[in-house]
Amino acid sequence: MDLSALAIDGLVPSRSETPASAEEVVTLVSAAHRDQTAAVIFGGGTRISVGDAPSRYDVAIDMRGVRGVVEHSPADLVCIVRAGTTLADLAAELARHGQRWPVDVPDPERATVGGTIASAATGPSRLRHQHVRDWVIGCEAVLGDGTRVRAGGRVVKNVTGYDLTRLYSGSFGTLAVLVELSLKLVAIDERARTLAAHGDAASLAALGNTLRATLPLDGLVLATGDAAGGGAALTVRVAGGQAAVERVMREIRARGAFAEIDDAAWHALVSLPARTDRVARAAVRPGSESEVLSGSAVAHIGTGSAFVFGERSNGQISALRGRCEATGGALILERASTEQRRALGTWGAPRVPAAIARSLKARFDPHGVLAPGRLPG
Amino acid sequence: MFWRPEDTLVFEYDAGFDRRPPLAVVVPANAGEISRCVQAARRAGVAVVPRGAGTGLSGGTIACGDAVVVATARLRAIESIDPVARVAVVEPGVPNLAVSTAARAHGLFFAPDPASQRVSTVGGNIGTNAGGPHALKYGSVVDHVLAVEMVLADGTIATFGGTAPDLPGYDCVPLIVGSEGTLGIVTKAWLRLLPLPEDVRTFLAEFPDVRSGARAASAIIARGIVPAAMEMLDRTTIRAVNAAFDVHLSEDAGSMLLVEVEGLVEETSGASAAIVSMCEAEGALRVRAAATQTERDLLWKARKLGYPALARIKPNSYIHDAVVPRSKVPDVLDAVNAIAERHGYTIANMFHIGDGNLHPLLLFDLRTDTIEGVMQASAEILKVAIEAGGALSGEHGIGLEKNHFMFWVFGPEDLEAMQRARAAFDPDGVMNPGKIFPGGDVCAAIPTERIKRGLAEGMWI
Numbered sequence: 112m113d114l115s116a117l118a119i120d121g122l123v124p125s126r127s128e129t130p131a132s133a134e135e136v137v138t139l140v141s142a143a144h145r146d147q148t149a150a151v152i153f154g155g156g157t158r159i160s161v162g163d164a165p166s167r168y169d170v171a172i173d174m175r176g177v178r179g180v181v182e183h184s185p186a187d188l189v190c191i192v193r194a195g196t197t198l199a200d201l202a203a204e205l206a207r208h209g210q211r212w213p214v215d216v217p218d219p220e221r222a223t224v225g226g227t228i229a230s231a232a233t234g235p236s237r238l239r240h241q242h243v244r245d246w247v248i249g250c251e252a253v254l255g256d257g258t259r260v261r262a263g264g265r266v267v268k269n270v271t272g273y274d275l276t277r278l279y280s281g282s283f284g285t286l287a288v289l290v291e292l293s294l295k296l297v298a299i300d301e302r303a304r305t306l307a308a309h310g311d312a313a314s315l316a317a318l319g320n321t322l323r324a325t326l327p328l329d330g331l332v333l334a335t336g337d338a339a340g341g342g343a344a345l346t347v348r349v350a351g352g353q354a355a356v357e358r359v360m361r362e363i364r365a366r367g368a369f370a371e372i373d374d375a376a377w378h379a380l381v382s383l384p385a386r387t388d389r390v391a392r393a394a395v396r397p398g399s400e401s402e403v404l405s406g407s408a409v410a411h412i413g414t415g416s417a418f419v420f421g422e423r424s425n426g427q428i429s430a431l432r433g434r435c436e437a438t439g440g441a442l443i444l445e446r447a448s449t450e451q452r453r454a455l456g457t458w459g460a461p462r463v464p465a466a467i468a469r470s471l472k473a474r475f476d477p478h479g480v481l482a483p484g485r486l487p488g
Numbered sequence: 489m490f491w492r493p494e495d496t497l498v499f500e501y502d503a504g505f506d507r508r509p510p511l512a513v514v515v516p517a518n519a520g521e522i523s524r525c526v527q528a529a530r531r532a533g534v535a536v537v538p539r540g541a542g543t544g545l546s547g548g549t550i551a552c553g554d555a556v557v558v559a560t561a562r563l564r565a566i567e568s569i570d571p572v573a574r575v576a577v578v579e580p581g582v583p584n585l586a587v588s589t590a591a592r593a594h595g596l597f598f599a600p601d602p603a604s605q606r607v608s609t610v611g612g613n614i615g616t617n618a619g620g621p622h623a624l625k626y627g628s629v630v631d632h633v634l635a636v637e638m639v640l641a642d643g644t645i646a647t648f649g650g651t652a653p654d655l656p657g658y659d660c661v662p663l664i665v666g667s668e669g670t671l672g673i674v675t676k677a678w679l680r681l682l683p684l685p686e687d688v689r690t691f692l693a694e695f696p697d698v699r700s701g702a703r704a705a706s707a708i709i710a711r712g713i714v715p716a717a718m719e720m721l722d723r724t725t726i727r728a729v730n731a732a733f734d735v736h737l738s739e740d741a742g743s744m745l746l747v748e749v750e751g752l753v754e755e756t757s758g759a760s761a762a763i764v765s766m767c768e769a770e771g772a773l774r775v776r777a778a779a780t781q782t783e784r785d786l787l788w789k790a791r792k793l794g795y796p797a798l799a800r801i802k803p804n805s806y807i808h809d810a811v812v813p814r815s816k817v818p819d820v821l822d823a824v825n826a827i828a829e830r831h832g833y834t835i836a837n838m839f840h841i842g843d844g845n846l847h848p849l850l851l852f853d854l855r856t857d858t859i860e861g862v863m864q865a866s867a868e869i870l871k872v873a874i875e876a877g878g879a880l881s882g883e884h885g886i887g888l889e890k891n892h893f894m895f896w897v898f899g900p901e902d903l904e905a906m907q908r909a910r911a912a913f914d915p916d917g918v919m920n921p922g923k924i925f926p927g928g929d930v931c932a933a934i935p936t937e938r939i940k941r942g943l944a945e946g947m948w949i
Binding site: 266352441 | 572574575610616617619625628642644646650651653659660662667682683706711712713751754757760812813814843844880881882883892897898901905910911914
């Protein structure tokens, strides 16, 4: 195994492990806890670059062997899946019963369910389906001291104790290793179509915000520069029953020169943040995503996320971060050169009170063996 | 601040069964005063129990041990509504319904709609992760809170989350929602608003019995159709509602589904047709649509005021909140009704059948029935739900009411993981002690607590 493929910001682990079961994950994490060696948890690697360099990195734990759909209860619109299952494999299994997990993220062939949840991955579909954490109803996880725990359950409404599953969501593998997830599902829409229009960025941004305000849409992406193939493009995803989709498409077409594009083009657009070397994500107030675009970039209108691509100077990144933070947002360096990450940090100003963040980390991972240093706190 | 027994009396209880007087009740005006209350309580060595409107059903706001109640009744400002970002910033004492009322001018609404929404507060809704009929389509409160400002156990005022998504660091907001005041006191909330649907259709399907209605509900969900709301009312409920309101529900029906679909006209018409045909296939006697907004409002009024209507039957009642996988609803309902019958209680079922959230209501009279008997039947009902793969609570919370039953669902390591999160926020356990977690003696002076603890420990194995 070429360990350099598992390097993070130039740090190469001394070994990699590929557990095939929750029990093996417990063994690995318990050993790390005992020996005080540090582990970084890998899924498909689409978002492994998000985070500061680990303060210590001995072992890479590749979760893709802990895979497979454990149980799908179509009549309950619920399934239980192992964390290393890719979104594409999950989708194929669920589609046999006409259902899906309504989370669209880059590269579903690589992205795993566990990694998607642990890294709070985002995509344009949040416009309709909101946050990935809202589609997880329970989990089994291994804490930093090797304790195997469950949270939540397999029912769609549940306030039986703390919702730890959602705390682990977005914790980037620093509190617990997710091994199994219970997911809430929806029926596959009868139709899903995509329309795109080209023009100047400002008028397309205004058009995008108008469409968002007046129509129920699945996704709304404004791309500029290279991400748009030059100029600017507004892409609209519509899904639902046939009659509803046809009506919404009609109303969209009445407002601009839209042409239909195929699913592959849509998925390529969704996948851009995982297929570009340099990516900064701006977290902003929903409705203002297009204000941070410059050069090659995409705004997932209505979701509060925009991605800025390509090499940018430290000064440019700092200026953009300053603008985002001044309005309560953030600029996260998702993919950056090691030098830039060291100079600017991944996250910018911390938001969670330091005492709480440190205490959560210390209690869920007492020896600091799960991806130490990657997340503030 | 209130401390005389006659002034603290109404703070001894919520809408559930447990009661105990607090040492004192403080009603601060803002986050700064709440912070000073928490600091003063800490100096005095007493615990702090936050309280909204007191409509809770699980004893979450009852003062155990030496505790002072901090009521949020004076924090009632809707600070702002941002129609573009679709966010309302509100104080915790704002009643749930007031948020939607204020948002309506912008074509928006706040989706969670617990039956108590006219009085229950946003702060209390956050504490219990409240739901309501429309949680079926839109999810519970946790899906609609973007950020909270909170007074922590040491008196610090901190903000978690934001209008912008996925800010750096741990996502504490969904941990705080549903934590029943054990992590701190929410002093401000940023709530997600949704656009009002273009079209709403409400209809009633009447069935000869509970089982056929439950089968229809399961079939609708299994088909992948998720209505905005789908409620079941059984015969006892139908008769009580008829007696209390001018709704003219058919008394020959054994059960009724109240179904609402929302969305574009094309979506609602398609879903309505499919739902009607599935109800008919499962033996519906009649399906009728609400023709006007007035008729729709009347049906929902009957649903949301159904519990007061049921209070006419017997002076006392005990409501449950278990959730079961949706496909198990018909069997679990049979078992629950059999338990009530065996114990000789009248039972009414009016509940969120679409998401499997049961609310069996045991009706009794404490002048002739004992609370021990009611709690025995209740524990049996919980056990049936848990054995079907369910949860103790869907929207009311655990509080004091079900904390001793937590180990029916979770192992010691699972509960200890929750305690780790608690300790990160409140290492000394001064925020609402004795709630959610099983064991501990802080609430042992409450007689009903002893009964439930005995049942929880005795019935498991």
